Amino acid sequence: MTSLRSSEWYAGDDRNAYIHRAWMRRGVPDDFAERPQIAIANTASDLTPCNRHLTEVAASVRDGITEAGGIPLELPVASIGETQVRPTAMLWRNMAAMATEEMLRANPVDGVVLLGGCDKTIPSLLMAAASVDIPAVVVPGGPMLSGHFRGEALGCGTDVWRLSEEVRAGSLSNADFMKSEGSMIRSKGHCNTMGTASTMALVAEALGTVLPGLAGTPAPDARLLVGARETGRLAVELVNDDRRPSTFLTPASFHNAIVALAAIGGSTNAVVHLLAIAGRLGIDLTIDDFDRIGADVPLLVNLQPAGRFLMDDLYRAGGFQAVLREVGDLLDPTALTVDGRPLVDHLGDATIWDREVITPREEPLQPSAGIAVLRGSLAPGGALIKPAAASPHLLEHRGRAVVFDSIEDFHARIDDPELDIDETSVMVLRGCGPKGYPGMPEVSNMPLPKKLLEQGVRDMVRICDGRMSGTAYGTVILHVTPEAAAGGPLALVRTGDWITLSVAARRVDLEVSEEELAARTPNEATLAGFASPRRGWERLYVDHVTQADTGADLDFLVGGSGSTVSRESH
Numbered sequence: 001m002t003s004l005r006s007s008e009w010y011a012g013d014d015r016n017a018y019i020h021r022a023w024m025r026r027g028v029p030d031d032f033a034e035r036p037q038i039a040i041a042n043t044a045s046d047l048t049p050c051n052r053h054l055t056e057v058a059a060s061v062r063d064g065i066t067e068a069g070g071i072p073l074e075l076p077v078a079s080i081g082e083t084q085v086r087p088t089a090m091l092w093r094n095m096a097a098m099a100t101e102e103m104l105r106a107n108p109v110d111g112v113v114l115l116g117g118c119d120k121t122i123p124s125l126l127m128a129a130a131s132v133d134i135p136a137v138v139v140p141g142g143p144m145l146s147g148h149f150r151g152e153a154l155g156c157g158t159d160v161w162r163l164s165e166e167v168r169a170g171s172l173s174n175a176d177f178m179k180s181e182g183s184m185i186r187s188k189g190h191c192n193t194m195g196t197a198s199t200m201a202l203v204a205e206a207l208g209t210v211l212p213g214l215a216g217t218p219a220p221d222a223r224l225l226v227g228a229r230e231t232g233r234l235a236v237e238l239v240n241d242d243r244r245p246s247t248f249l250t251p252a253s254f255h256n257a258i259v260a261l262a263a264i265g266g267s268t269n270a271v272v273h274l275l276a277i278a279g280r281l282g283i284d285l286t287i288d289d290f291d292r293i294g295a296d297v298p299l300l301v302n303l304q305p306a307g308r309f310l311m312d313d314l315y316r317a318g319g320f321q322a323v324l325r326e327v328g329d330l331l332d333p334t335a336l337t338v339d340g341r342p343l344v345d346h347l348g349d350a351t352i353w354d355r356e357v358i359t360p361r362e363e364p365l366q367p368s369a370g371i372a373v374l375r376g377s378l379a380p381g382g383a384l385i386k387p388a389a390a391s392p393h394l395l396e397h398r399g400r401a402v403v404f405d406s407i408e409d410f411h412a413r414i415d416d417p418e419l420d421i422d423e424t425s426v427m428v429l430r431g432c433g434p435k436g437y438p439g440m441p442e443v444s445n446m447p448l449p450k451k452l453l454e455q456g457v458r459d460m461v462r463i464c465d466g467r468m469s470g471t472a473y474g475t476v477i478l479h480v481t482p483e484a485a486a487g488g489p490l491a492l493v494r495t496g497d498w499i500t501l502s503v504a505a506r507r508v509d510l511e512v513s514e515e516e517l518a519a520r521t522p523n524e525a526t527l528a529g530f531a532s533p534r535r536g537w538e539r540l541y542v543d544h545v546t547q548a549d550t551g552a553d554l555d556f557l558v559g560g561s562g563s564t565v566s567r568e569s570h
Helices: 015-022 054-067 090-106 121-132 158-169 174-184 196-207 222-241 251-263 269-281 287-294 311-316 319-326 407-413 514-519 524-528 536-544
Strands: 037-042 071-076 111-116 136-140 147-149 152-154 372-374 382-385 396-404 426-429 461-464 476-481 498-502 507-510
Touching (some): 054 111, 090 121, 111 222, 121 136, 121 196, 136 196, 147 174, 269 287, 396 407
Parallel strands (some): 037 071, 037 111
Antiparallel strands (some): 147 152, 372 382
């Protein structure tokens, strides 16, 4: 057994050790200071409704830690509710990661169990754990059960976008839309589509940071509590074996995460999160790796928004490990998991039980469905598109730009009957990047103009420097880098300019000469959207956030600082 980090606080007979021990003697065993101290970093919060049940999950983790001889220490950490937090949850991801990192480093803990669910919680926890580099393992909170309305399953997020568009198109009454609200959220847990929460839970397992086989277990399922208990026991083992993130998270781990991301049709948000996590570990991951590794991976999971089914269906159909087994030859066999064994060693018994939900490798939903990285005169630093969620006929397109300077400008004008726009137009929204908004909101999947919806149009090419929900769909070019607020060409686009998209060629180009672009300056409306924040976290964020192509982390947090605290508190 390795020496305990917590002994730096508890060992000895001096005054400081006395203080540290004495204040913790509130029902713990007499020998508590000689046991592994395991923090349970819990993102449960009533204001993060998808994570409310994590307090129950934490109780099972506590049981497992105690059974294995450790001391469980619940540590409430910053919780970010995707549906509630304004102006956007992404603004607070780095703050949550920084706060968790500092609390893990500052306290006498030897290891940590990370409890997350809603979109930004698992990424922020992993960023923190990677920076501190103490033994760490994730318990994903799990998806909710499928809700139903009028006999049909509802995909949370995806069906919100779909049904709201049908209301605007006049094909669904607003009264019926309101009735569906009570059916959308059936149980505890995060979104039941292949949105960002589900994606990051599965990708965290593909990285090797989750007890193999646990990710994707529905939140109400008793097996989640069993897995949480086992994870508590594992956390003590991690400390005893000194198995830290840096000992098993390697480039091979991220290779497998990218393969998994493509096979499940996962959220584009995983790109910015994986880049940030890799940055904390000092691993040289780039957006081009997502295209190089994932572009030709087949889509095997038939889940909304790219398919029909929901997360509860995926679990009963064989689960995530059945998907990984189908693409086993594409995985790097050297990548380890948190239990010390290779990821591929856990896939031998995985079986597909429903071939509609998980399609076999020889009959994929799409043969090549990984996230594509686009470059060109409009996105010299890169941009992303998710072909699995796009309309095939729009993947090669040329259209006239219709430009919106902010999301407020968009909402004010999109349904104006006089707006000069048709189905061939390219909708351009700027001022939504990490600096410009600030925080990079999920607005890139812009609703279509009402007049075009009424004509039966359901997709158009859209371009934005922001993000979109993992539950969203459409032919959306997003994460455009550099963003408009950072001086990217997006700031200079004018309504009427021609834009060409070729996903096959991995290009998105503005058909304006370099000479004309050099003579242009952003208009006043564009500049007004980039007004500097006045104080606090927003000011720190805008001054230090990196661009989307490197993970939108804070520049001074890239890389880790380890777990050492050199000075005593008394």
